[in-house]
Amino acid sequence: MRPEERRAQIKDVARRLFGERGYHRTQISDLIEAAGIARGTFYLYFRNKREIFGELVDDLVATIDTCIRGIEVGDGQPSVGEQMRGNLSRILETLAQNRPLARILLRAAVGLDPDFDRRVDDFYRQVSNRIAEGVALGLEMGIVHPCDPHVAAIMILGAIKEVVYQYLVATDGEPDWDEVTNEVLGYVVRAVLTP
Amino acid sequence: MRPEERRAQIKDVARRLFGERGYHRTQISDLIEAAGIARGTFYLYFRNKREIFGELVDDLVATIDTCIRGIEVGDGQPSVGEQMRGNLSRILETLAQNRPLARILLRAAVGLDPDFDRRVDDFYRQVSNRIAEGVALGLEMGIVHPCDPHVAAIMILGAIKEVVYQYLVATDGEPDWDEVTNEVLGYVVRAVLTP
Amino acid sequence: MRPEERRAQIKDVARRLFGERGYHRTQISDLIEAAGIARGTFYLYFRNKREIFGELVDDLVATIDTCIRGIEVGDGQPSVGEQMRGNLSRILETLAQNRPLARILLRAAVGLDPDFDRRVDDFYRQVSNRIAEGVALGLEMGIVHPCDPHVAAIMILGAIKEVVYQYLVATDGEPDWDEVTNEVLGYVVRAVLTP
Amino acid sequence: MRPEERRAQIKDVARRLFGERGYHRTQISDLIEAAGIARGTFYLYFRNKREIFGELVDDLVATIDTCIRGIEVGDGQPSVGEQMRGNLSRILETLAQNRPLARILLRAAVGLDPDFDRRVDDFYRQVSNRIAEGVALGLEMGIVHPCDPHVAAIMILGAIKEVVYQYLVATDGEPDWDEVTNEVLGYVVRAVLTP
DNA sequence: AATGAATGAGTTTTCATTCAT
DNA sequence: TATGAATGAAAACTCATTCAT
Numbered sequence: 123m124r125p126e127e128r129r130a131q132i133k134d135v136a137r138r139l140f141g142e143r144g145y146h147r148t149q150i151s152d153l154i155e156a157a158g159i160a161r162g163t164f165y166l167y168f169r170n171k172r173e174i175f176g177e178l179v180d181d182l183v184a185t186i187d188t189c190i191r192g193i194e195v196g197d198g199q200p201s202v203g204e205q206m207r208g209n210l211s212r213i214l215e216t217l218a219q220n221r222p223l224a225r226i227l228l229r230a231a232v233g234l235d236p237d238f239d240r241r242v243d244d245f246y247r248q249v250s251n252r253i254a255e256g257v258a259l260g261l262e263m264g265i266v267h268p269c270d271p272h273v274a275a276i277m278i279l280g281a282i283k284e285v286v287y288q289y290l291v292a293t294d295g296e297p298d299w300d301e302v303t304n305e306v307l308g309y310v311v312r313a314v315l316t317p
Numbered sequence: 318m319r320p321e322e323r324r325a326q327i328k329d330v331a332r333r334l335f336g337e338r339g340y341h342r343t344q345i346s347d348l349i350e351a352a353g354i355a356r357g358t359f360y361l362y363f364r365n366k367r368e369i370f371g372e373l374v375d376d377l378v379a380t381i382d383t384c385i386r387g388i389e390v391g392d393g394q395p396s397v398g399e400q401m402r403g404n405l406s407r408i409l410e411t412l413a414q415n416r417p418l419a420r421i422l423l424r425a426a427v428g429l430d431p432d433f434d435r436r437v438d439d440f441y442r443q444v445s446n447r448i449a450e451g452v453a454l455g456l457e458m459g460i461v462h463p464c465d466p467h468v469a470a471i472m473i474l475g476a477i478k479e480v481v482y483q484y485l486v487a488t489d490g491e492p493d494w495d496e497v498t499n500e501v502l503g504y505v506v507r508a509v510l511t512p
Numbered sequence: 513m514r515p516e517e518r519r520a521q522i523k524d525v526a527r528r529l530f531g532e533r534g535y536h537r538t539q540i541s542d543l544i545e546a547a548g549i550a551r552g553t554f555y556l557y558f559r560n561k562r563e564i565f566g567e568l569v570d571d572l573v574a575t576i577d578t579c580i581r582g583i584e585v586g587d588g589q590p591s592v593g594e595q596m597r598g599n600l601s602r603i604l605e606t607l608a609q610n611r612p613l614a615r616i617l618l619r620a621a622v623g624l625d626p627d628f629d630r631r632v633d634d635f636y637r638q639v640s641n642r643i644a645e646g647v648a649l650g651l652e653m654g655i656v657h658p659c660d661p662h663v664a665a666i667m668i669l670g671a672i673k674e675v676v677y678q679y680l681v682a683t684d685g686e687p688d689w690d691e692v693t694n695e696v697l698g699y700v701v702r703a704v705l706t707p
Numbered sequence: 708m709r710p711e712e713r714r715a716q717i718k719d720v721a722r723r724l725f726g727e728r729g730y731h732r733t734q735i736s737d738l739i740e741a742a743g744i745a746r747g748t749f750y751l752y753f754r755n756k757r758e759i760f761g762e763l764v765d766d767l768v769a770t771i772d773t774c775i776r777g778i779e780v781g782d783g784q785p786s787v788g789e790q791m792r793g794n795l796s797r798i799l800e801t802l803a804q805n806r807p808l809a810r811i812l813l814r815a816a817v818g819l820d821p822d823f824d825r826r827v828d829d830f831y832r833q834v835s836n837r838i839a840e841g842v843a844l845g846l847e848m849g850i851v852h853p854c855d856p857h858v859a860a861i862m863i864l865g866a867i868k869e870v871v872y873q874y875l876v877a878t879d880g881e882p883d884w885d886e887v888t889n890e891v892l893g894y895v896v897r898a899v900l901t902p
Numbered sequence: 903a904a905t906g907a908a909t910g911a912g913t914t915t916t917c918a919t920t921c922a923t
Numbered sequence: 924t925a926t927g928a929a930t931g932a933a934a935a936c937t938c939a940t941t942c943a944t
């Protein structure tokens with residue numbers, strides 16, 4: 123098998139296993155067995171267990187990141203609500219199509235060690251900053267309730283995280299994503315926008 | 318030292334260490350050193366590492382639980398908003414006064430193994446059910462926007478969790494809790510209550 | 513067993529094994545089996561394989577060092593030759609009584625890695641410096657042939673090392689040490705002293 | 708590249724690496740990278756790591772061996788001292804021009820395993836035997852001090868080895884070889900020859 | 903009620919060697 | 924003649940748990 127293929131295959135297997143069992147309960151032995159490779163082969167592609175996990179975390183952080191587009195105001199732009207809905211449904215869709223991704227981000231990568239926690243926290247902080255910017259913009263335009271944009275952003279982020287957690291991580295359910303997206307959107311809109 | 322005292326002392330030390338370093342990075346060696354006891358002594362009081370951690374998780378779940386009072390409607394009761402504020406500020410205060418508690422619940426106990434995840438998830442589900450009941454009640458009374466009470470409850474829970482996470486777990490900051498409580502309350506109220 | 517005893521016992525066993533088989537061919541498994549202890553017990557007393565080996569090297573370097581006394585000239589002192597003989601026979605006796613010691617210093621600790629090589633080289637350099645000082649003193653007193661004291665010291669050291677190597681390391685023989693000491697002494701004396 | 712050339716090239720690279728880092732710290736990966744060949748190619752030319760190292764050791768033992776000519780006494784022969792000087796300077800020159808050679812013989816091949824140790828020891832024993840023969844001859848001729856030729860030979864060998872070790876192996880210095888040769892020669896001559 | 907020396911199963915990681923192309 | 928992806932046995936090290944004192 124060509125190196126890039128092999129590497130990708132191992133990462134696929136690892137993503138699934140780490141998502142299912144978490145970091146510590148996924149052993150190299152499980153991984154190589156599931157991938158159908160020899161022990162040494164794994165270390166041919168990844169320096170160690172941390173490294174492959176770190177790569178997975180970085181990858182999925184990047185994946186989520188591409189789902190988020192800054193809200194643009196101006197002629198010819200979709201409405202703010204439309205743009206928010208776009209961001210939200212892209213994120214939910216991406217995660218729904220790849221649960222291990224959600225499970226790693228919201229569960230497996232949590233509390234492992236300061237480095238991973240920092241990486242994940244940085245990502246969330248970045249996302250919440252982008253949300254806060256949007257809220258601040260809305261404040262200036264007078265379409266957002268007077269509030270602390272930073273705290274509001276944290277709560278919006280938390281609401282989304284929890285929805286993802288409940289529907290994709292903690293359970294195996296398969297909700298109607300359009301409906302959930304609408305609910306989330308309505309909730310957020312009411313929470314921050316002036317009527 | 319009397320048995321109950323010793324037991325309590327070990328748990329205090331463990332709560333701090335697990336909160337600081339997480340489950341796997343806290344070793345029995347760290348624990349007994351910090352507690353100033355011999356290795357064997359630890360095992361006189363706790364069957365194993367899981368057990369003490371499990372107890373801590375159960376304890377703090379119970380602690381948080383006592384902070385939450387069902388919303389009561391009727392003559393002589395404080396307003397619904399007042400009752401919500403009470404719940405919220407009791408939770409935030411309790412956690413703010415004991416960060417290890419927050420760190421264990423939101424970080425150390427996450428993704429460890431199916432059993433712990435289930436215990437924690439059950440707790441959150443219970444909390445979100447109580448919130449959902451409140452929302453459903455509000456719906457019946459016509460004071461809450463038409464929405465899916467379950468999804469709304471998840472988002473309210475998520476907003477609170479994230480605030481706690483950002484202010485108590487991910488950083489060492491010390492915000493003005495009254496202000497934060499007000500922000501959260503305003504956000505939740507606007508999100509669900511009809512104007 | 514009391515910690516110090518256990519530690520000493522493990523070192524004794526390790527000294528023998530490292531002496532017999534060298535560093536790489538002595539595995540922790542061999543060591544703990546020979547010592548009659550469990551794997552973990554070894555790591556209770558030594559951080560790792562390098563550490564115990566390093567301690568052994570340092571110990572024996574110190575042991576040899578105590579055999580060497582600076583040559584003193586003056587009334588009431590034994591003759592220079594007598595003092596040289598004393599140094600020599602103390603070294604040979606010490607090593608003869610403890611072959612693993614010689615085997616570690618002259619064989620097992622050689623070429624392992626830069627750190628060990630440096631430690632051993634430093635020791636030899638120190639010894640050769642002490643010899644060179646003696647030779648330089650003899651030069652000033654006119655009782656030593658004109659020569660480069662540094663080179664002479666290296667050769668004297670080499671002569672002794674090779675004798676030890678041939679009789680204690682490379683073979684299992686048991687020569688007449690008095691005779692060997694005399695031969696070495698005669699050789700060195702002729703090589704450096706004026707007739 | 709022609710097979711013999713390739714083989715020679717790999718050996719050149721290996722000699723350098725083994726000399727620099729020793730046996731265990733030189734990995735096949737280092738070797739093939741430095742030689743610019745593929746992993747499999749190495750094994751086309753050498754059965755395994757031991758084999759190439761063994762060949763190098765044998766080669767250099769043979770190389771040194773050709774530097775040593777038996778001392779011949781008779782009309783038309785250079786003086787004994789001249790012949791000794793010849794042997795000595797050929798050895799020192801050869802090693803000085805190829806430090807890896809010295810480093811392998813005096814450091815990398817030491818204490819690896821019984822087989823290599825035996826090979827190297829055999830070589831030294833052979834050299835020391837040739838020296839001992841010369842000394843015995845001198846004894847018969849009355850030009851050598853009464854001494855045990857075997858012990859004397861060991862010490863002469865040791866003196867030379869240590870000079871080589873100090874100047875070529877342990878340090879990167881570049882002494883004046885003529886001077887060193889003279890010092891060594893003077894030392895040996897004084898040590899064994901009658902005035 | 904406490905001690906702390908000892909245990910050993912379990913896990914990661916290394917690296918010389920092979921073999922299909 | 925050369926390649927380089929794959930192998931897997933072997934080795935070091937960890938750490939929760941036990942048990943004799």
